[in-house]
């Protein structure tokens with residue numbers, strides 16, 4: 496099953512003073528998702544976007560959110576985000592003792608559950624949640640900051656993940672690559688088997704014209 500490539504620009508990399516203009520341009524360009532990095536300063540050593548940002552962004556844009564929860568005990572906090580039907584919500588397998596409960600909470604809230612794995616976390620963390628997810632988020636950098644460099648082993652991990660899913664009859668489960676999705680890395684990630692791309696500071700939000708950056712990113716995937 497060949498999954499369609501989709502862009503999910505990382506909004507923590509956006510120019511905060513031009514958010515309204517940026518999301519309007521994204522709508523015109525058919526951007527599929529808006530990636531919202533939520534960090535609690537505990538699971539990762541940083542704070543970024545939060546619940547109010549999600550609410551305000553929904554009022555400004557029709558593009559569905561792709562909310563990346565880098566927070567501990569996410570199963571207790573899904574309700575804080577007013578999840579809308581069709582939104583992706585990813586939770587980290589490393590952030591909770593209750594990954595299944597967190598994924599079920601997302602589904603019950605009308606969202607599309609996504610299991611997120613840090614670079615060192617083996618794919619076996621997915622063994623018993625395949626029937627509870629629509630996608631897997633493969634971190635290609637260690638989470639917490641934009642502007643980092645791709646961890647080379649994660650390209651192989653994307654390919655291993657695609658094979659892992661296909662061998663279990665789950666060719667329908669999407670793979671999102673998140674971290675240093677540059678113009679060049681995006682192509683390598685697509686070839687490895689990813690179809691969702693968190694485009695941040697090294698592609699869509701790289702210096703230069705936004706529309707041109709979107710075109711260059713899409714040409715590689």
Ligand code: DX5
Pocket residue numbers: 505507508530532563636637638639640641642643673674675676693694695696697698
């Ligand atoms: C990092 C976040 C990423 C980040 C991507 O923890 O999950 O979404 O914003 O930024 P770049 O593309 O600069 O790596």
Ligand code: ZN
Pocket residue numbers: 505530531532563673693
């Ligand atoms: Zn992210």
